[in-house]
Amino acid sequence: MNTNVRRLRELRALSQRELAARAGLSVTTVNRIEIGQRKPMPKTVRKLAGALDVSPQELLTTQPWLIE
Numbered sequence: 001m002n003t004n005v006r007r008l009r010e011l012r013a014l015s016q017r018e019l020a021a022r023a024g025l026s027v028t029t030v031n032r033i034e035i036g037q038r039k040p041m042p043k044t045v046r047k048l049a050g051a052l053d054v055s056p057q058e059l060l061t062t063q064p065w066l067i068e
Contacts, residue, residue: 001045001060002036008052008059009034022051 009019009030016034020027024047032038033048040048042056049056 001040002034004059004062005030005048005052006034008054012052019048019051023047 005019009016014022016030017027019025020030023030023044025044029038029040029044030048033040033044045056045059049059052059
């Protein structure tokens with residue numbers, strides 16, 4: 001999931017600060033999720049998915065179109 005969050009955020013040209021604000025999370029939380037230091041709770045996954053305009057399922061599963 002951490003890779004999906006980072007790649008989707010970058011595709012939408014958002015900074016971690018902007019994504020955090022959209023999702024109602026702290027920048028530290030977004031950063032820790034992106035680098036794999038924190039596994040998000042379901043509520044956090046829903047917030048991130050909404051902020052990135054994807055479904056929670058898309059955020060949690062490997063998306064072929066996000067692979068480099």
